[in-house]
Amino acid sequence: MLAGGSGGLGSAITAQLATEGARLVLSYYSQPERAVAWSAAAKLVMADLTRAEDRRRLLDAAPALYGLVVLAGDPARVADPAETEEAMLRSCRVNYMGPILLAREAADRMRASGTAGAIVLLATMQAVALFPGSTAYAGGKAALLHAARILAKECRGPANIRVNVVNPGVTAAGMAEASIAAGKYDRFLKEGTVGRFGRAEDVARAVRFFLEPDNYVTGQVLSVDGGITL
Numbered sequence: 001m002l003a004g005g006s007g008g009l010g011s012a013i014t015a016q017l018a019t020e021g022a023r024l025v026l027s028y029y030s031q032p033e034r035a036v037a038w039s040a041a042a043k044l045v046m047a048d049l050t051r052a053e054d055r056r057r058l059l060d061a062a063p064a065l066y067g068l069v070v071l072a073g074d075p076a077r078v079a080d081p082a083e084t085e086e087a088m089l090r091s092c093r094v095n096y097m098g099p100i101l102l103a104r105e106a107a108d109r110m111r112a113s114g115t116a117g118a119i120v121l122l123a124t125m126q127a128v129a130l131f132p133g134s135t136a137y138a139g140g141k142a143a144l145l146h147a148a149r150i151l152a153k154e155c156r157g158p159a160n161i162r163v164n165v166v167n168p169g170v171t172a173a174g175m176a177e178a179s180i181a182a183g184k185y186d187r188f189l190k191e192g193t194v195g196r197f198g199r200a201e202d203v204a205r206a207v208r209f210f211l212e213p214d215n216y217v218t219g220q221v222l223s224v225d226g227g228i229t230l
Contacts (some may be wrong), residue, residue: 004027014042198226
């Protein structure tokens, strides 16, 4: 299952898993036209992850759930300081509460069915490094990261449900695409911090690693950022 899996990063992950024959359920919310492109490869479900009934309906669409990837998020950009409070509240709901509640509810279903499953949540490099102006977005994602590791600890042992986090860096897909186009991150290339910006496929490979059956990794955070946060 890919929650929010029709965007730039989600499409790369969906494509990789579809080519391997995975039975996919893909949720969308604000841009249904992107999800329609995957209707032949996945069961599509419209769901607002901040709503309990939508999360329940989404999980019901995959009764034999093994893997969950949560990509849903909101950039929570603030153009005016007066907007900060509302952006922080939105970020808390969309970037933290909805995804982590879905992850916990999925883990409960995996336990109930005796499935040794895998959960992968998408955060951001801004959750582990300091970027001015990112308070609203980074705060929610940092909370997500910490809560995911708590869930991993709760799910270890006999349940064998693995929970990991992938932190994309400056990737030419998804939320960072507009920032790259605006030149916001050009300095990383000019200074030689990275040789190129990330690609959606870089993130897809990291997610696929964590979904591997019988993987022996849980509670970890993998930054796919070319070394920017070093």
